[in-house]
Amino acid sequence: AAARDQIRIVGSSTVFPYTQAVAEEFSNQTGAPSPIVESTGTGGGMQIFCAGIGEQHPDITGASRAMKASEFELCQQNGVTDISEAMIGYDGLSLAVSNANDFAWDLTLEEIFLALAAEVPVDGEWVANPYRQWSEINENLPATEILVMGPPPTSGTRDAFVELAMHAGCKTLDYVEQGGFDSAWINENCSRMRTDGPFVEAGENDNLIVQRLQADPNAMGIFGYSFLYENLDTLKGVNIGGVEPDLDTIADFSYPIARPLYFYVKNAHRGVIPNLQEFVEEYMSDEALAAGGYLSERGLVALSDEDRAALQDAVLSGASFQPE
Amino acid sequence: MNDMRILERQVENNEIKISARDVQVYYGATHAIKDVAIDIRDKMVTAFIGPSGCGKSTFLRTLNRMNDTIDIARVEGRIELDGQDIYDPKVDPVQLRARVGMVFQKPNPFPKSIYDNVAYGPRIHGLARNKAELDEIVESSLRRAALWNEAKDRLLQPGTGLSGGQQQRLCIARAIATRPEVLLMDEPCSALDPIATAQVEELIDDLRSQFSVVIVTHSMQQAARVSQRTAFFHLGNLVEYGETGQIFTNPRDPRTESYISGRIG
Amino acid sequence: MNDMRILERQVENNEIKISARDVQVYYGATHAIKDVAIDIRDKMVTAFIGPSGCGKSTFLRTLNRMNDTIDIARVEGRIELDGQDIYDPKVDPVQLRARVGMVFQKPNPFPKSIYDNVAYGPRIHGLARNKAELDEIVESSLRRAALWNEAKDRLLQPGTGLSGGQQQRLCIARAIATRPEVLLMDEPCSALDPIATAQVEELIDDLRSQFSVVIVTHSMQQAARVSQRTAFFHLGNLVEYGETGQIFTNPRDPRTESYISGRIG
Amino acid sequence: MTYFAFLLLFAAALFGYALNLRAARHIRDGGQRLHSLGGFHGGYAFLLVLVPCFILLVLWIALQNGVVDRLVMAGLPEGALAGTNPALILSEIRSLAGGRVFGTPEPWKIEAAERMTTLRAQATNLMFVVVTALALALLVLSRRSVSADFRARQGVERIVLGLMIFCSVVAVFTTIGIILALVFETWRFFQMVPVTEFLFGTRWEPQIPIRADQIAAEGAFGWIPVLLGTLVITFVALFIAVPIGLMSAIYLNEFASRRFRKIAKPVLEILAGVPTVVYGFFAILVVAPAIRSLGAQLGLPIAPNTALAAGSVMGIMLIPFISSFADDALSAVPRSLRDGALALGATRAETVLNVLFPAAIPGIVGGVLLAVSRAIGETMIVVMAAGLMARMTINPLDSVTTITVQIVTLLIGDTSFDSPKTLAAFALGFMLFIVTLCINVAALRIVRKYRELYD
């Protein structure tokens, strides 16, 4: 195979747009060959990334979760021993409805849980979710069908949503608080989304959810904040606990569903694959990462200044990653 | 082998069944039938002869409007069946074809059982009130087509499993089962061997007692053997039409004469 | 119309071109040709007659191994062309077919120009060294097939644009252009009208001066007119083989007699 | 450089052609009768030179770099490889050899890179020499074969036949490849999940935890609901495609004017060529909301991802399969049959329904079965428009999922790659292969059985 002169990047579809932005900026600025960014999903990306060292293997993978021990193991087996991890910021998830829906939505995590979980407590019993209308959960909510479109179980977004919204909502239930259950119980019982209709697994394509919300005023959607941001004239965010989703509330976690995004670099490729080091530098630059940088323009919630400085140090020096 | 029984036959003067006047047929721009006028009599066999491509089949198909199925074919002139213009818009070609049956050059049984082949016409036209009547129609049609003995034990087997000659007789049985008044046959024997040919010719002779039969043939011996009247076509024109004996022994038109005297069978 | 010139014709005693012994042909399990032994002479026309399905075509096709193309056909016995077994594995069927040409029942010109149709055989066999030689072959073949006058102005037009009779003559020209030693013709006139038939028959009579010709026909008149020797097949058996005059006037086998005397042409 | 080698080879082959042609002509002009045409002698030389040398060249090019790399690596100084990854050093050396230098590489690396460059050049030269030698040898061989009774035609035909057999083998190997690729992973899957659970389980919830520390509900791998969903969508698709397709075919074949038919048929065929992504958007953004609002007016509860939307859009895509196949099949019924029915006084409708249709059944069945296979295997429409949750339902108003949807989401998700989830995709793919295989065998049987009814 001919020697490769482009950087190859794989990984999560959530990190994809940010990496795209850096790649384009990088290639425009330096005139270097355009890096190739593929959206393979986090798991698929890890698989390809960890397949080995050398030109035929990618240099960077994006991830919407941290690398798992098993994946790290795979990397080690294939000789990918020296990896740097970069946690580049947070991705805000948002709940949104169409502007045509004139109710002023404001939900608590508990209400979200009651609407979407497979099993909920009713009158002290842990039973299959009986709620079909929002008003059955809280009479102040409208008497419309519960219809929420969200990511499928294969997606990292779903995982984040379950952990940040569902678990949190579950824990605040009286039944759970008084029951004194441990986290194992919570993991087991609070993670399942209902499969009887009100929650619709709408696929990985967030734009489709957006367009479907526009078509159906009663539907609610869960997707990346950047999609809400682009469509603010037709969609509106659902407040959670009185907090409206926007860049600031997500950054300070007062809007409670945001998750960290990562990328992983093969240190062995630095200095071997042309421009790789320069590309990582561009990714780590303040212009990209800082609040107000071009990544935050696309909806990335930036790290705090100290965190960013630490990150830049670690990544640029090629600190080796070890999974906890 | 030489067969000159023509003179022996008596030609009755039956009434006119079909009368055609000024018939023109065009295929797109080609003028395939020119100015043909002919009277076809009832209870008689009329033979159409003529060189290949002279328009025999074309004219035959105007008689039951089978030309309607050819997109580019166009018919002009007047053709009357029992005095009624068959190209009158009020005439239903479906009914017309039930009255003027047709047998084709290549046997074309339906891929159905022998019984269903024969019963098909009576069924769609509602000619039988019940199963028994239908059975009877099938049997008598097959008998008349001289196929009953060979077919009676295999009525439910496919008609396509018969031999060529049997298939042709099956098609004749199918055609007569709807009790047509005129039966058109386009070279019914060209696919058959001499033995099957003989059987079909016998049948035609027999059918004449009830139908008006028109037969197209390339074989002049055949025309001489089975027909009472013969029409000779040439390049789309009806050159000569008259009693078979007269046509073969004493043709009036030089073209007829030269065609017939071609030393060929 | 009655044509009994047979007796006038003198039958020369030419040498044997093809000799077949003990020939059996099977189509899968059916035994289509049984124990046929025959000697076909050079410079003579041999006619195969017999009822439909008796195996005439099948036997004809064994003579140039056209049966090889039918998967289920199997040939046994010995067929020699000029003393050499043609089913010997060393024999190249392609070359054999160049020596034993064939004309089929249905005219089947290639969808190419008339010239290319005739020139195809000489081209693939390398019979002409240059264009001039090829032109010559084409012209003489077309002349012999009595098509030259009709075709000479349209040599580059498609062969499929000719009339049926012309197409059949084109196929004959194509077959003789490779200068075969034997010419097999399977019902070459059945698709033709009487005039074209006459032309082809004249041609066959003419070809006899150079080739050994074998012709399959349903028409006994035709067999009588063109052939010197006639073979009568029945149910896969060669019932009788002899001089045409003798077969038609004085058949030895009762089956031959009853077939010939069937009052049919 | 390699282009040049191919060009040279081609020229050599052409030269062989001309050489043999001339030799053959010479023999013929000498008065001998050739067994084969001169062109075949030429062609023989052409193929004899071209085919082996071509294979050699391709193999050489494919293997050359690997061999050179081995040699370079073997020639590295002792201990240079200690503690590092050879693959990486190799690619660094390759980079250097390609003229891209970062930082200051160790001298032995530069040396190795130089060695690599020279070795490559040598290998290329050697390749030229070997190929030229082989071509020359073959040229001589083929030239010497020319004689009056050399069977050059048979020689050429054997080579051509060999090439054609090779082509068929490619098609067969594709299947073998598919089966192998699927079977291997399926096998691994069945070591994690019992076959019986997969085949007879009625729950499909492959929610294996994404992170080790996060325990979602345990995964369930029963493919029945997925199969059921596939069948529901297929059924809906056929419910749309078969009647519309057949009716269109009948109209085109029996009632339409020639001109209309000539235009309408290709226009209908556009429907089959529209990329399925487009249909996916159409289903989810146009059809599904329409069906839902219709359902709301009728008081029917309709799921947003209703199988009706995906199925009916898929049905639209399949219309041309059925209409074109049925139209061809109807047209293939001999005209004599149609004439036979019409001459008996049957109406056109009766002719089509009673005579043509039964006779055309094999062709029509072929088209329908092809459509069924397509419906079962269709991916993008359902990925976009069908649901993801597997449920035991046959109600087309509900949301169902299909085998292909599951394959795609399992493969393109964020799960790690060796979990049962991704392996399940291969198992599903394998089952899909078997299902379509059964359908095709059935199709062949049916066609065989009803074939030869007419003739």
Next chain:
Amino acid sequence: MADHTAHRVDWTDPALQARLRKRNRKQRWLRGLGLTAIGLAFLVLFILIATLVSSGFRAFTQTHVTISVHYDPELMNEADPGRGNFRALMPQVMAQYFPEASDAELRNLTAILSNGAQFMVRDRVVANPALIGQTVSLRVPVSDPYDQLHKGLIDRETPERIRRLNDAQIAAFDRLDQAGMISAPLNWALLLNADSRFPELAGLRGALIGSFYALMVCFLLSFPIGIGAAIYLEEFAPRNRISDLIEVNINNLAAVPSVVFGLLALAVFLGWFGMPRSAPFVGGMTLALMTLPTIIIATRAALKAVPPSIREAALGVGASKQQVVFQHVLPLAMPGILTGTIIGLAQALGETAPLLLIGMNAFITAAPGSPFEPSTALPTQIFIWADSPERGFVSRTSAAILVLLTFLVAMNALAIFLRSKFERRW
């Protein structure tokens, strides 16, 4: 036995007449149903295309603003003009039109220009370094929200709070518009640019070239191999169980879902042979595997349809089997083969799923220079754009689909043309 055929049928019988009317009515029904079916199919096609056109036509123009740029030598590096600070140049450009604006406001105003504007400005001076110190007038695209505004997709009536652009931004844009600097020419960038994060810069060039390479590879592989295999199987292979098996197997391949071909390519081409990811060459090979059965089936059908009389004729004059096939049968089968090939290629052109698995859904801002360089293809590009948050991509997705459909229709038309051309020869 009473010979029924002796009586004539009385066709004036009212029962028979009524029956006749009923049968004719049935025929009219059938005809009506057929016409309805075709009408329905056409209607759907029409709706499909109308939907695409109505959402996609806007992408065929792009709003531009004509700016005049002063190449300030202070910001340039005369030796290497490409290295200048062009980002800093952009607020200076805007300052000409908004002299009263503060620096912060200027940065905001710069957002009216596309992010690509700075690079266009740069490329201009790189091409002609003599421009340094001069002032040039340039037409550059505006960024996506302003493009939306100019196309009327941002409703000025919506409350400012939820509007994509606030009142000040709209006012600034309107000022430029009134100054006659705004124009909306045809969006050639859609065809001539490669992909970009920015809708106003994004184009299909990479995808078009990638699709072209992939399709070429697909054609060069599947056409000869498919025809070779079909000829062998139809004309030369012995008829037995094995050939039956192969026939079923090839029919089955035609029905194997395209994802499975993707899986195969992933395992074999990328896994075993170590071919590069995302390369159109590999994509073409994958598509060729998919197209192969279609071509084989079509070719076999076309070969079968050649009348046996032609074969017999050629065999009869002593042609060998291969001469018969290559000189007579194949030319006659060509129209059918071509139709099958083009239909197969049209499917390949629109195929997405297998390309997703071999990485042809990558983001690449440069068009490939050879079939071995990474690139996308049209359908995967559509897939990527469809999943992009920026509003501009909504209409661009539809426009890309329209481009794809145009190629598709062109290929179908080619099929019909070739077919009738070959058929009309004799």
